[in-house]
Amino acid sequence: MHGNIWRDRCTRCGASETRDVAEPVDDGPVYCRSCGAMARPDVVWFGEMLPGDALETAQNALERAAAVIVVGTSNRVYPAAALVDAAVDSSRPVIEINPDITPVSDAVDIRIASAASEALPAMLTSLDAISANG
Numbered sequence: 200m201h202g203n204i205w206r207d208r209c210t211r212c213g214a215s216e217t218r219d220v221a222e223p224v225d226d227g228p229v230y231c232r233s234c235g236a237m238a239r240p241d242v243v244w245f246g247e248m249l250p251g252d253a254l255e256t257a258q259n260a261l262e263r264a265a266a267v268i269v270v271g272t273s274n275r276v277y278p279a280a281a282l283v284d285a286a287v288d289s290s291r292p293v294i295e296i297n298p299d300i301t302p303v304s305d306a307v308d309i310r311i312a313s314a315a316s317e318a319l320p321a322m323l324t325s326l327d328a329i330s331a332n333g
């Protein structure tokens with residue numbers, strides 16, 4: 200919903216380019232390969248609007264989801280927090296991964312009080328084990 204930190208977007212023409220994660224990052228400015236203007240990370244900063252269809256895309260994904268995993272968000276900033284509220288109000292299982300208590304912590308089905316960097320790899324390992332045995 201909030202963009203991709205590995206993608207640059209031109210401040211003039213809007214062209215975007217995804218960087219290779221393994222590519223070393225220079226501390227200097229990044230310039231558009233199309234028009235030469237300065238590029239910026241293609242993410243939403245505080246005070247900026249979400250990209251045009253980001254909220255609708257997220258709402259559609261939520262409606263199709265069998266379960267919802269909410270990772271590393273305070274659940275306090277709207278409109279994104281409304282998606283979590285809708286998930287909690289639905290019949291879908293909701294899992295929250297966050298070391299901190301959020302406004303929905305008491306309402307989710309499973310709360311994992313852990314950092315995403317610890318919980319997500321552990322979940323993948325568990326899912327791999329289930330797949331291997333199933």
Ligand SMILES: [Zn+2]
Nearest residue numbers: 209212231234
């Ligand atoms: Zn450009």
